[in-house]
Amino acid sequence: MATTIKNYTGREITFITKGRQLVVLPVDGRAYVGIADEAVGDYREIPMYRPVYGEVVGLPDPEQDTLYVVTTPIRNALRGRRTDLVIPVKTWRHDGKHGYYALEVSPT
Numbered sequence: 001m002a003t004t005i006k007n008y009t010g011r012e013i014t015f016i017t018k019g020r021q022l023v024v025l026p027v028d029g030r031a032y033v034g035i036a037d038e039a040v041g042d043y044r045e046i047p048m049y050r051p052v053y054g055e056v057v058g059l060p061d062p063e064q065d066t067l068y069v070v071t072t073p074i075r076n077a078l079r080g081r082r083t084d085l086v087i088p089v090k091t092w093r094h095d096g097k098h099g100y101y102a103l104e105v106s107p108t
Contacts, residue, residue, distance in 0.1 A: 002067040005086075005103075008059055009071055013088055014099030022099070031059035031070055033077045053077035067103075075106060082106065 007013060010030030015023045034054035041048050056077050059068065062084045075085045083106050090101035 002065050002084075004063070004066040005069060006060075006066060007069045008074075009069055009088075013069065014097070015088070015103075016092060016099060016101055025069060029058055029060070031068075031074050032057050033073050035073055035077075051076070067105075069103065079106070 005025065006028040007025040008029045008031040010027060012027060013025045015025070017023055033056045036052045036054070037049040038052050039047065040050050051073075053073070053076065056074055059070065059074065059078075062082065067084055067086050070085050070087060072087050075087050078085060085106050086103040088100035088102075089104040092099055092101060
């Protein structure tokens with residue numbers, strides 16, 4: 001598994017570890033992707049769309065032993081091309097604060 005994790009969501013992310021400690025990942029950068037909607041039809045007059053992802057900008061090239069925390073649209077845009085992307089999952093909320101319990105790795 002990776003020895004380094006870099007946060008490219010553009011915001012600090014708080015996690016609760018298995019030992020119930022708070023860990024904050026600082027911002028290392030911000031990656032962006034444009035998304036357009038492609039109409040694919042209707043279901044009972046409810047429009048259905050497919051996302052069409054543009055070019056991802058602001059994300060560095062892969063580095064050995066490094067994972068990049070990104071947003072779900074970034075990971076979706078690069079699905080099948082990058083295996084070093086993770087997204088925060090399993091949200092928690094308490095006393096007006098929120099964070100995550102885990103990181104989800106890219107599907108293989």
